[in-house]
Amino acid sequence: MAVLFAPAAKAKVAAIIVFFLVLPYFVSPYFISVVNLIAIAVIGALGLNILTGFTGQISIGHGAFMGVGAYTVGILTTKVGLSYWAALPLAGIMAAMVGAVFGIPSLRLKGLYLAIATLAAQVIIEYTIIHWTGLTNGSAGIVIDAPSVGTMSLADDKNFYYFALLIALAAVVCTVNLFRSRVGRAFMAVRDRDLAAAVMGINLLQYKVMSFGLSAFYAGIAGALMAGYLRVITVENFTVEVSIQYLAMIIIGGLGSVMGSIYGAAFMTLLPIFLRTAADFLGAFLPNVAHFLLSMQTALFGLIIVLFLVFEPEGLAKLWKDIKDYFRLWPFSY
Amino acid sequence: MFLQLLVTGLVVGSIYALVALGFVLIYKASDCINFAQGEFLLVGAYVALWVVTSYNVPFLPAVMLTLCLALALGVLVERMVLRPFIGEPVISVIMATIGLSSLMRGVTQLIWGTDTMIYPPVFPQEPVNLAGVVISQVYLWSLGLAILLLAVFSLFFKFTTTGIVMRAVADDQQAALSMGISVKKVFAITWAIAAMVAAVGGILLGNINGVNSSLAHLGLKVLPVAILGGLDSIPGAILGGFIIGVLENLVGGYLDPVFGGGVKEVVPFVILVLILLVRPYGLFGKEVIERV
Numbered sequence: 001m002a003v004l005f006a007p008a009a010k011a012k013v014a015a016i017i018v019f020f021l022v023l024p025y026f027v028s029p030y031f032i033s034v035v036n037l038i039a040i041a042v043i044g045a046l047g048l049n050i051l052t053g054f055t056g057q058i059s060i061g062h063g064a065f066m067g068v069g070a071y072t073v074g075i076l077t078t079k080v081g082l083s084y085w086a087a088l089p090l091a092g093i094m095a096a097m098v099g100a101v102f103g104i105p106s107l108r109l110k111g112l113y114l115a116i117a118t119l120a121a122q123v124i125i126e127y128t129i130i131h132w133t134g135l136t137n138g139s140a141g142i143v144i145d146a147p148s149v150g151t152m153s154l155a156d157d158k159n160f161y162y163f164a165l166l167i168a169l170a171a172v173v174c175t176v177n178l179f180r181s182r183v184g185r186a187f188m189a190v191r192d193r194d195l196a197a198a199v200m201g202i203n204l205l206q207y208k209v210m211s212f213g214l215s216a217f218y219a220g221i222a223g224a225l226m227a228g229y230l231r232v233i234t235v236e237n238f239t240v241e242v243s244i245q246y247l248a249m250i251i252i253g254g255l256g257s258v259m260g261s262i263y264g265a266a267f268m269t270l271l272p273i274f275l276r277t278a279a280d281f282l283g284a285f286l287p288n289v290a291h292f293l294l295s296m297q298t299a300l301f302g303l304i305i306v307l308f309l310v311f312e313p314e315g316l317a318k319l320w321k322d323i324k325d326y327f328r329l330w331p332f333s334y
Numbered sequence: 335m336f337l338q339l340l341v342t343g344l345v346v347g348s349i350y351a352l353v354a355l356g357f358v359l360i361y362k363a364s365d366c367i368n369f370a371q372g373e374f375l376l377v378g379a380y381v382a383l384w385v386v387t388s389y390n391v392p393f394l395p396a397v398m399l400t401l402c403l404a405l406a407l408g409v410l411v412e413r414m415v416l417r418p419f420i421g422e423p424v425i426s427v428i429m430a431t432i433g434l435s436s437l438m439r440g441v442t443q444l445i446w447g448t449d450t451m452i453y454p455p456v457f458p459q460e461p462v463n464l465a466g467v468v469i470s471q472v473y474l475w476s477l478g479l480a481i482l483l484l485a486v487f488s489l490f491f492k493f494t495t496t497g498i499v500m501r502a503v504a505d506d507q508q509a510a511l512s513m514g515i516s517v518k519k520v521f522a523i524t525w526a527i528a529a530m531v532a533a534v535g536g537i538l539l540g541n542i543n544g545v546n547s548s549l550a551h552l553g554l555k556v557l558p559v560a561i562l563g564g565l566d567s568i569p570g571a572i573l574g575g576f577i578i579g580v581l582e583n584l585v586g587g588y589l590d591p592v593f594g595g596g597v598k599e600v601v602p603f604v605i606l607v608l609i610l611l612v613r614p615y616g617l618f619g620k621e622v623i624e625r626v
Contacts, residue, residue: 052425056425058425058428058429060432104611105607105610105611108610108611108614109610109614110424112366112367112424112428113561113610113614115367115428116367116557116561116606116610117606117607117610119554119557119603120558120603120604120606120607120610121607123599123600123603124600124603124604124607127596127599127600130596131593131596240554244432244436247429247432248433251429251433292443292444294443295440295441295443295444295448296440296444297440298436298437298439298440298443299436299437299439299440299441299443299444300440301433301436301437301440302433302434302435302436302437302438302439302440303433303437304433305429305430305432305433305436305437306415306430306433306434306437309418309419309426309429309430309433310415310418310430313426
């Protein structure tokens with residue numbers, strides 16, 4: 001773990017890990033279920049951030065890649081009879097392969113055109129899921145058994161929490177270390193100036209496709225976790241709206257920032273919950289407010305994306321850093 | 335069956351062409367694509383419907399009023415959302431328009447709800463019989479309008495000062511600035527025009543299917559049309575609209591029994607992937623896609 005370079009940092013990381021380990025003993029089960037959803041979103045957001053934030057390739061198909069992972073788990077456990085644990089890595093690999101295929105156009109396409117190509121990927125994958133009923137049960141979805149470790153069933157929120165925490169932590173450590181390696185540096189070089197990267201000996205096709213594959217691998221794992229957690233796999237969880245939500249997460253959290261992916265995932269998962277609570281509260285005074293909840297949520301998502309892009313393009317990660325710096329340097333501003 | 339599918343494809347294609355025109359106009363002037371185009375359609379359709387039904391305004395003045403509001407909306411959106419992104423990387427602009435689409439969809443739902451609303455009959459209801467193929471009149475109107483707008487905008491970009499200035503800005507913002515062109519003003523004009531074209535499309539579509547938020551999905555569905563024709567080509571958008579309309583109807587008509595329905599929805603996107611792989615600049619687009 002090259003992440004830890006000073007005793008203070010080591011202590012901080014240890015404290016955070018201990019905090020998460022004991023968390024379930026202090027909070028309500030509902031809170032734990034929310035944290036589970038956040039952990040899954042963190043994995044997905046990390047994946048998208050590798051592609052969009054670090055490699056500079058925009059993708060509007062992330063939701064569909066999560067769907068590929070979830071359906072791989074569903075099909076392998078119900079139709080082939082594999083265990084969830086065998087299906088989990090295969091889900092990641094399957095999503096990675098699909099992602100890499102749709103990443104091939106990125107050799108010729110940039111920015112705008114690539115966004116449209118990934119949108120096409122989203123539509124085509126969604127269509128396949130709905131209409132290949134023999135394999136995916138169409139819009140009825142697939143129901144799978146809860147995964148279990150020995151006799152311990154992960155249907156229990158607390159047990160699932162430790163599992164999701166482990167995977168999310170592994171994803172964070174892998175991502176942080178990735179950007180210390182040649183591959184990660186190559187991704188960033190491609191983002192900053194592809195031509196310059198090519199001149200320095202980076203094979204653009206190879207690295208772009210690799211970035212797509214890696215990003216889709218994370219998405220596949222996140223999708224597989226989602227399948228294991230909800231135990232019902234339907235296409236509604238993997239629509240273009242989901243893709244846009246993940247884009248919103250990394251914009252709000254901070255493009256090209258590992259911590260940002262975590263903040264963004266937490267923010268976007270908590271926002272609807274917060275809104276619902278607010279609506280319940282306001283419902284006492286304004287009767288019809290609950291009706292508008294969904295529309296308000298949509299509008300607010302959009303507004304927040306735009307506001308962050310305009311006023312803080314580096315997202316919550318930068319905001320948090322600014323706050324920390326302010327107090328570290330106080331009372332001087334430099 | 336072939337003839338019926340062909341004619342249906344052509345008339346549906348004329349609507350695609352109208353919507354694609356909005357994409358092309360914005361791309362032509364500002365080199366960015368507006369993922370909120372579908373929501374502009376939606377707003378246009380709702381506003382016109384609201385003016386007609388709530389205030390009993392006759393249809394034509396209502397359309398005029400809607401166009402004025404669309405103009406204001408376009409200018410407003412450009413000023414509030416797009417202006418800060420002049421000179422920013424294209425990825426930020428794409429995300430800003432995605433955010434904008436979410437914002438506009440939410441606000442329209444807040445104002446008008448989610449139920450489907452029906453226009454009072456505006457166009458004559460009895461269908462027309464064209465050489466054995468039956469189509470309703472509103473499609474003919476949209477066909478005529480698409481061709482009219484094609485002519486108007488082609489002439490506009492070729493002969494008027496504003497049109498030439500818009501092309502100059504699209505070509506090179508810095509060079510345009512140094513020639514004393516106000517890039518900001520040009521962007522405002524572009525967004526206003528695009529919003530107005532979208533409003534026209536929205537009103538026509540509202541007359542065909544009624545108005546609800548699914549209308550906005552058409553914005554995404556029409557992207558393949560704009561790409562096929564070439565993102566910066568107005569004739570391309572019109573022709574692309576017809577080609578995609580005909581292809582999706584023919585393929586859908588013949589392959590639906592094989593794949594169990596819904597083929598129509600996915601055909602444009604399969605075509606899109608193929609075009610992007612083979613000829614990303616489309617049929618008539620200028621061939622300066624950056625290759626890396």
